[in-house]
Amino acid sequence: MTKEITSIAMEYHIENLDKDLLIQLYKGILKPRMIEEKMLILLRQGKISKWFSGIGQEAIAVGVTMALNKEEYILPMHRNLGVFTTREIPLHRLFGQWQGKASGFTKGRDRSFHFGTQDYKIVGMISHLGPQLGVADGIALASKLKNKNEVTAVFTGEGGTSEGDFHEALNVASVWQLPVLFCVENNGYGLSTPTKEQYNCENIADRGLGYGMESHIIDGNNIVEVYKKVDELAQSVRENPRPILLEFKTFRMRGHEEASGVKYVPKELMEAWAVKDPVLNFETFLIENDLLSNSENTTIKAEIITEINKGLDIAFAEEPVIPDETNELNDVYQEFEYEGVDGLEKYDDIRFVDAVSDAIKQSMQQHDDLVIMGQDIAEYGGAFKITKGFVEQFGKDRVRNTPICESAIVEAAMGLSIAGIKSIVEMQFADFVTSGFNPVVNYLAKSHYRWGQQADVVIRMPCGGGVAAGPFHSQTNEAWFTKTPGLKVVYPAFPYDAKGLLTTAINDPNPVLFFEHKGLYRSIRQEVPADYFTLPFGKASVIREGQDVTIISYGAAVHWALETLNNNTEISADLIDLRTLQPLDVETIYQSVRKTGKAIVLQEDSLFGGIASDISALIMEHCFESLDAPVKRVASMETPIPFASQLEEQYLSKNRFETVLKELLEY
Template sequence: MTATTTPLTYTGYDLSDETLLRLYRELLRPRLIEEKMLKQLRGGVISKWFSGIGQEAISVGCTLALEPDEFIFTMHRNLGVFTGREVPLERLFAQWQGKPGGFTKGRDRSFHFGSTEHHIVGMISHLGPQLALAAGVALWHKMRGEPKVSLAFTGDGGTSEGDFHEALNIAAVWKLPVLFVIENNGYGLSTPVSEQYACDSLADRGKGYGMRSLSIDGNNILEVYSTIKQLAEEMRENPEPVLVECRTFRVRGHEEASGVKYVPDELIESWQARDPVTSFGEFLRHRGLLNDAVQLKWETEIKQAIEDALTTAADLPAVTASTENEIGDLFAPTPALRTSQPGNSVEKRFVDAISDGLREAMHAHPQLVLMGQDIADYGGVFKITDGFVAEFGKERVRNTPLCESGVIGAALGYAIAGGKAMVEMQFGDFVSVGFNQIVNNLAKLHYRWGQNADVVIRLPVGGGVGAGPFHSQTMESWFTSVAGLKIVYPSTPEDAKSLLIAAIADPNPVLFFEHKGLYRSLSGPVSEGYTPGEIGKARMVREGNDLTIVTYGAGVHWASEAVDSVGGDVEIIDLRSLTPLDYDAIRTSVAKTSRAIVLHEASLTGGFGGELAAWISEHCFELLDAPVRRVASLDTPVPFAPALEEQYLPKNRLTTAIRQLLAY
């Protein structure tokens, strides 16, 4: 970004004197707070600070241009959003000091938090993922016929991330009323924009997605306010996304510790001459709307409010560590689930039981939306949603673009606004493309600031069908180490239906694993009606006294076949869910049999069986008469050829393990 000597001009805007003065006062508040926070940083009261000095016009202008109940998704330098929404200063200061009176109870810092009361959702450090959340909120408003917009900030560096492009594409395809605002401040940390993009203007990127886009002076408070206000009014009437590039400059470091030695002095000086607070104040003085007395009065009032709030925050106790509280805040409370009068049990295939569970959930939750590739008229590649469009309509059964991260983010935004969402991965393997949204947004929201993440992700997984390395994985161990996710893995048609109903009713993020090898090969009795199961409760498949096999998914059937083949008094435990895990059922069984095999389909090394075996060894050691044995797939990708896949899977090794452990 080159130096500019173009002065800021504030003529040509038809705004009342009251509005002009309000805009200035709202510019002044974050500036004075920042100046105080820089002193707090030097004094060690806070540990880090990302300065927005010189960029306040963007946050303030956008916030005041929107209605108070329209969601804003913030970044590092958007203090003006929080002050513009009247977030109590004592809570902000407590947040930055890591006090319990903050929004995250000391669990996160800076602007990494949200407040649904103020319709603000803060960032995570990965920068791009919040953009799709804004699209999800906009989807909620559009589907309900509410004339509302949402607004998401990103930086020039963030526009290089895939999440930026996925969010814009989804919003454009679905014609969602989202304002995507780029704060182009010249540098992504120390990387200049010349190394970030090759187009003339970041606004040009909107053209590729078929959306309106424009570039404005981000230091001109009147241009920002008037532009965003007009766009929002138009978008409430005719929903569509708009991309707005705000040209500005970061005159301080990315964060204070990084400094600005990499920035030419003359560039900083030229932008300091365009300071939005100073220049707009001078304009108001020239208009006769502002004088020294008013300026002093406002500064005194704001500074006193800051000092009072700092005193309140300082008087708050420090955070007290409590394991009970930490674990207890991982998940939102699960409401008691109503069960309809159970109907007759009907023989159904595994795949049909899942479809039945989805249909029951769609009737039970009118706000539930299904999202996925080809799930609408086509019914999904496994035909689980076949006929759903005719029954529920395309608004609720939505085909999505091929962008898993953006779709999961949109589902989360829809949930934040008040809905429920189910996302179908066409194949579970493809969830790797949405990994960040799951492990850093879905999993952490409730723990960080009490926001439920009411999203279920269905994952067709597993081998045995000759689908090769990219359509046969079962990747539960990618997620079992991530606190804040519930993981369900049914093995019967009855559980497939009842646990899916329970997962959708649960306000927490649930990963629902479905072994596609069971889809059409396994049938069983399924209760009719709305019959939610209990997540976190294992099932006794068969009783025995000499050996326990702990397993889940297709492993349940492999274990049953192996025991029938080998014989022996073997007990089989079907975990049904991996998080939460029914430790009591495992211990009770091992106490009876004194031997344990842990069986799963994923590769041995790093598989969830290692965690199960470790827990049994640690907590049931005195009950064991033999070492815990793991049986799992080979430590290779899943091969395609039938002979290779048969060797890869653990079925043929299980009978040997049973015989060896019974004879130990």
């Protein structure tokens, strides 16, 4: 068709679109509208708990989704019901999701659109909005690495563009030329905050220039314009991978969520946008131009009503989720069958830093698509030269220098996992993880529990004091993560353990925080198998045995304890090196304490809120009858880590340990 016709408030340029496609587009925007109208009734009846309306914005979700191939990932927001319906998710499963039923996608663990599904190549949002932008980068990177010629589309709102994640994700996508369509739905308000208080430029699309990125402004209420433009761009991006910023001009006709209302919106603004309703305009256009008859329209609506009612009947008939502690606990982590590999034929005397490097190198040989990302890790070899020479061996696709944007890189690692690729993220210093804290504790940690998606990511964390690096390069911050269900935390003290545990961390499909004490990098040597080998998580190492006291420690503090025992040969102690903090080998601890009757926990971290407190509590709860003295904890001062060596020496727990240990023995 070549006809160009004006219908009420907008023009539809339908060149090269046949009637069947136009009807398909109409059905596409009509279905989410009718579902929403039903949901608003159910909300008033108290049959669903909350609703984020996308009424008035249907053309964006539907047009973008129809322009993509079904195998291409879409990362929608909570107003993008049209993404889910266009991908033909059975309605009873959507309704079950919104009612917290088991037939939904999160088993009642999350609500509304906070879910993903590999079956439909949809990755839902989290409430923090921004992280999904970086996740899209990772999915697109996987497509590029696998030469799949696919595009990834990710949605956010104009409010979300104020988040740092938006800047980081667009910057990374531009630097790496990733095939991502960044779809910004500019609907006028972030909750009640108007755009004039959200950003100070005329159009969000104008920002594309700053990222060296192509950008376009699209009428988000015009289904034909959305579909045609996105289809054109998607085809182009498949052939020439690159990111594109799309700003869809639209309006939110209802509140942020129904409870908030729209009293803060000027009446004349609501009236102006009501005239531009995407569903009513397109319906009128089709009928007025003999592309859709009234009887056909009636039939289409009746079929959708039938589908909605059938889905609701199934969802309402389903029994509520039955709480089961075992099921809940078992779904926190992806199941991992540890496979022990000995590699014990030949040993080399190597440093801790060499053991870490060997583990990564041999793992990259084991997993031929494993990617490592971090600042300065390519030609420079990383701040500690752990990846020196890796670019020459594995290439820049797999050994990737990153911009300084920890959040986007953690998110990209999550995206790689969704697309089936393992990755390692090197934090230049463990301290810098704060810049990527949100995606670690809210995205990586919770994805498997929420919707069964593994986060196959290892985050390497060079940490620790004793090297006069000051408050921003010396923290040992493992306690931030040991209390976060869904994360595993590893903290070796010896080269042998570092290599064997790091290879296991990379094999494990769950997110692992791997702490490497930088003070040990070049100060500790050990005989380590030259070949690839693994060690199990959750198994502590008893490196000294005795009768009088149990010493429990990890990381550099293990060496402080060894030094104390070497200087006090009369002390008969079990010295337990925990090696992994999550999972924690409590049985080895309990067995030792029941034998010795006394326990002391030594950590480098400051005392309050550290893992020593939990270990002490566990011992008190499970070994109380065996104790001959209170459990003692020794930790660093309750201050940030100072720079001057004499202040740092005072800060660290090392010099207080011997005194407390002897006091405990004399109790």
